[in-house]
Amino acid sequence: MTSSQIDLYLASGSPRRKELLAQTGVTFERIAAPVDETPQPGESARDYVLRLAHAKAESGWQAMIAQNLPIRPVLAADTTVVLGNAILGKPENAVDATRMLKTLSGSSHEVLTSLGLRHAGGVEVVLSSSVVHFAVLSDAQIADYVASGEPMDKAGSYGIQGRGGLFVARLEGSFTGVMGLPLHETAVLLGRYGMGFLA
Numbered sequence: 001m002t003s004s005q006i007d008l009y010l011a012s013g014s015p016r017r018k019e020l021l022a023q024t025g026v027t028f029e030r031i032a033a034p035v036d037e038t039p040q041p042g043e044s045a046r047d048y049v050l051r052l053a054h055a056k057a058e059s060g061w062q063a064m065i066a067q068n069l070p071i072r073p074v075l076a077a078d079t080t081v082v083l084g085n086a087i088l089g090k091p092e093n094a095v096d097a098t099r100m101l102k103t104l105s106g107s108s109h110e111v112l113t114s115l116g117l118r119h120a121g122g123v124e125v126v127l128s129s130s131v132v133h134f135a136v137l138s139d140a141q142i143a144d145y146v147a148s149g150e151p152m153d154k155a156g157s158y159g160i161q162g163r164g165g166l167f168v169a170r171l172e173g174s175f176t177g178v179m180g181l182p183l184h185e186t187a188v189l190l191g192r193y194g195m196g197f198l199a
């Protein structure tokens with residue numbers, strides 16, 4: 001593929017986002033976009049997740065400029081699990097993953113995924129919200145799941161697309177949004193800029 005055939009950059013290290021974005025029919029390259037993911041004091045989960053998508057897209061754009069790369073739009077996303085007032089990000093270790101899974105067991109939580117698209121005219125952000133109902137999990141099920149390693153790089157310490165899907169009794173919303181990149185919203189956003197299958 002020549003450089004001029006590439007539509008955009010994906011500012012994400014997430015393998016899920018790479019796999020899902022390919023389904024929208026766009027061609028892309030990844031670009032590294034490190035950002036500090038610490039929530040600000042008193043920040044709501046919605047404000048937090050939108051701020052991070054914005055910051056990741058902007059960081060990718062600045063990396064493109066700094067590296068003298070061809071100018072293209074930059075897409076980024078952020079996924080956060082919200083339980084009551086608590087924002088659950090990726091676990092720090094197995095103990096943290098166990099703690100999160102115990103709080104999610106037998107209750108419902110919200111999963112927010114924000115998209116940020118940085119282009120020459122500025123940044124556009126979009127939010128996808130889903131409600132996930134978890135079954136009651138036994139201590140042994142949680143210990144087994146944590147030992148599998150699957151929770152470690154995932155917000156809320158589970159992956160709906162993997163073994164974590166066995167814990168999901170019901171989902172209201174977007175399966176791909178929970179997984180990290182809501183396909184419908186992504187395709188509509190990119191389509192507005194003439195990219196992908198919904199252009």
Ligand SMILES: Cc1cn([C@H]2C[C@H](O)[C@@H](COP(=O)(O)OP(=O)(O)OP(=O)(O)O)O2)c(=O)[nH]c1=O
Nearest residue numbers: 012013014078079154155158159160178179180
């Ligand atoms: C809830 C849930 C999250 N996740 C993942 C998606 C994201 O990769 C991760 C949330 O962390 P994010 O900070 O959104 O993303 P990331 O650090 O993995 O990647 P990047 O910032 O470079 O784009 O959790 C799943 O894979 N399945 C799930 O069911």
